[in-house]
Amino acid sequence: MKYTKSERKQHVTQQSQSGRTIASYCEGYGINYHTFNNWRRKYKNAERKKQKSSLSRSFVEVAAPKSVLGLGRTNIYLPNGVRLQLDRELDSELLKLLSHV
Numbered sequence: 001m002k003y004t005k006s007e008r009k010q011h012v013t014q015q016s017q018s019g020r021t022i023a024s025y026c027e028g029y030g031i032n033y034h035t036f037n038n039w040r041r042k043y044k045n046a047e048r049k050k051q052k053s054s055l056s057r058s059f060v061e062v063a064a065p066k067s068v069l070g071l072g073r074t075n076i077y078l079p080n081g082v083r084l085q086l087d088r089e090l091d092s093e094l095l096k097l098l099s100h101v
Contacts, residue, residue, distance in 0.1 A: 001030075008039045 003011070015025040015036070022040075026033045076084040076098075 009043055011036065012040050012043045 011025075011029065011031065015022060018025060020028070022036060023033055025031075026036050074086040076086070078084070
């Protein structure tokens with residue numbers, strides 16, 4: 001039997017909320033165990049990508065003590081292509097603060 005994307009997602013969600021093992025759930029609905037695990041993997045990977053995408057678009061404000069701010073300009077290039085441009089020089093204390101965000 002072919003299942004639509006919506007039906008596959010619904011089965012994955014129902015199984016996780018049912019409290020039943022995957023094997024028991026699959027047996028009850030006549031779904032192949034390995035097929036169901038493929039659905040779960042694809043669904044979880046899609047969710048991770050969605051979360052990662054939404055995280056990459058969000059900004060985090062970092063409040064730095066005035067003592068760590070210098071006078072120059074600093075550019076930070078992130079692996080995802082985002083460039084952070086700071087109007088002040090970055091010293092090691094501020095860099096430590098940023099690395100924990």
